[in-house]
Amino acid sequence: MSFKELYQPVHTIIGEGCINEIPRHIDNIGAKKALICTDQGLMKIGTVKMVTDVLDSVGKPYAIFADVLPNPTVSICNQAKALYDSEGCDYVIGIGGGSPIDVAKAVGILATNGGTVEDYNGLELSTHKSAPIIAVNTTAGTGSEVTRAFVVTDEKRKSKMLCVDSNSLAYLAINDPTMMVGMPPALTAATGMDALTHSIEAYVANSRCPFTDGIALESIRLIGKYLQRAVENGNDMEARTNMCWAQYMGGLAFSNAGLGMVHAMAHQLGGFYGTPHGVANAILLSYVMRFNMKSCPERYRDVAQAFGFNTGDMTPEQGALAAVRYVEELAAAIKIPPLKETEFDPKDAVVLAENAMGDTGMPENPRQPTIPEVVEVFMKAYLERRD
Numbered sequence: 001m002s003f004k005e006l007y008q009p010v011h012t013i014i015g016e017g018c019i020n021e022i023p024r025h026i027d028n029i030g031a032k033k034a035l036i037c038t039d040q041g042l043m044k045i046g047t048v049k050m051v052t053d054v055l056d057s058v059g060k061p062y063a064i065f066a067d068v069l070p071n072p073t074v075s076i077c078n079q080a081k082a083l084y085d086s087e088g089c090d091y092v093i094g095i096g097g098g099s100p101i102d103v104a105k106a107v108g109i110l111a112t113n114g115g116t117v118e119d120y121n122g123l124e125l126s127t128h129k130s131a132p133i134i135a136v137n138t139t140a141g142t143g144s145e146v147t148r149a150f151v152v153t154d155e156k157r158k159s160k161m162l163c164v165d166s167n168s169l170a171y172l173a174i175n176d177p178t179m180m181v182g183m184p185p186a187l188t189a190a191t192g193m194d195a196l197t198h199s200i201e202a203y204v205a206n207s208r209c210p211f212t213d214g215i216a217l218e219s220i221r222l223i224g225k226y227l228q229r230a231v232e233n234g235n236d237m238e239a240r241t242n243m244c245w246a247q248y249m250g251g252l253a254f255s256n257a258g259l260g261m262v263h264a265m266a267h268q269l270g271g272f273y274g275t276p277h278g279v280a281n282a283i284l285l286s287y288v289m290r291f292n293m294k295s296c297p298e299r300y301r302d303v304a305q306a307f308g309f310n311t312g313d314m315t316p317e318q319g320a321l322a323a324v325r326y327v328e329e330l331a332a333a334i335k336i337p338p339l340k341e342t343e344f345d346p347k348d349a350v351v352l353a354e355n356a357m358g359d360t361g362m363p364e365n366p367r368q369p370t371i372p373e374v375v376e377v378f379m380k381a382y383l384e385r386r387d
C-alpha cells in the first residue's frame with residue numbers, strides 16, 4: 001500500500017481583521033490563561049498590542065514572555081516555560097515570525113510531556129498533544145505557524161536542534177495582513193523570498209504529491225504577482241493579503257513535501273554568519289535552480305508558467321531558464337543583496353558544503369550534489385556567475 005500522511009494546523013484563519021476571531025477559538029478549547037511568546041521588537045511597534053487588545057476586550061487573561069531572540073536557545077525556552085508554570089497558564093500564543101512561534105511550540109510540548117527541549121530533538125519524540133497553540137504570524141513568511149517543526153539552539157553544544165513533531169502542530173494558525181503592514185521593505189522582501197523558496201523547493205522535492213504540487217504552484221503565482229507590490233508599498237492590503245495566502249500555502253507545501261538544496265545551503269550561512277534566513281535563500285535560489293535544472297526542467301517550466309510566462313511553445317529547458325531568470329530579476333528588483341555583500345567568506349565554502357550535505361533538506365533535492373558541486377554553487381553565487 002502506498003499512502004501519504006499530511007500535516008496541517010487544526011484550524012486556520014486568513015484575512016484582514018481575523019485576529020478578532022481568536023477569542024471564539026479560546027472558548028472552543030475551554031482554555032483559561034495564555035502565555036504569549038513574542039519579542040521586544042514586536043512589543044515596541046505595537047504588533048503584540050493588536051492581539052492583547054482583542055484579549056482585553058473580552059477579558060481573557062494572559063502573561064507575556066517577550067524575550068524571544070532570533071535563533072532561540074534552550075534557556076529561552078526554559079524561561080518561557082517557567083513563566084507559563086508560575087502564571088498558571090494552560091495554552092500558548094506565539095506572536096511573530098519563526099522564532100516566537102518556535103518557542104511557543106517548545107513550551108506547548110514541554111507543558112504536556114515534561115522533560116527538557118533536548119528530549120524532543122528528532123522526529124516525533126513526544127507522546128502527548130501539546131498544550132493548545134495559537135500561532136499568530138507576523139511575517140509572510142517562514143511558514144512556522146503551519147509546520148510541525150521547531151528549531152532550538154543548544155547553546156552548550158553550539159548546535160541547532162530540529163524538533164519535528166506532529167504534536168506541536170498549532171490548534172489555530174492566524175494570518176492577518178493587518179499584523180504585517182509594519183514590516184519594513186527589506187524584511188518583506190526577505191521573508192517573501194523565503195516563502196517563494198518553500199514553494200519552488202516543495203514543487204521539485206522528491207516527496208512531493210498532488211496536494212503539495214497544487215498549493216506550491218498557486219503560491220508561486222501569487223508571490224510573482226504580489227511580492228514586489230508588498231515591498232514597494234507596505235500598506236497595499238491586496239498585496240499583503242495575497243502574500244498571506246502565498247506564504248501559508250508555501251508553508252503547507254514544504255511541511256508536506258520537504259525542502260531542498262537551497263535551504264540545506266542557506267541553513268549553513270545562517271549558522272555560520274547569522275545571515276538572515278530569507279536573505280540566504282533569496283541569494284541561493286536561482287543558483288540552485290540552475291544546478292537542478294537538468295534533472296527536472298519540466299517542473300521548472302511549470303514554475304515559469306505560474307509566473308505568467310506563456311510556456312506553450314517553450315521546450316522544458318527554455319521554460320526552466322525563464323523561471324530562473326524571473327527569480328533573478330525579482331530578487332534584484334526587491335533589493336536582495338548579493339552573496340559578496342554578506343559575511344560569507346569563500347575559504348569557509350568547503351566546510352559549509354560538507355555541513356549542507358547533512359541537512360534534512362538535501363535528500364529531498366531532485367539532484368543529489370557532491371561536496372565539490374555544493375562548493376561550486378556557493379562560489380558561483382559569490383562571483384555572480386550565471387552559467
Ligand SMILES: [Fe+2]
Pocket residue numbers: 142194195198263277281
Ligand atoms: Fe525557509
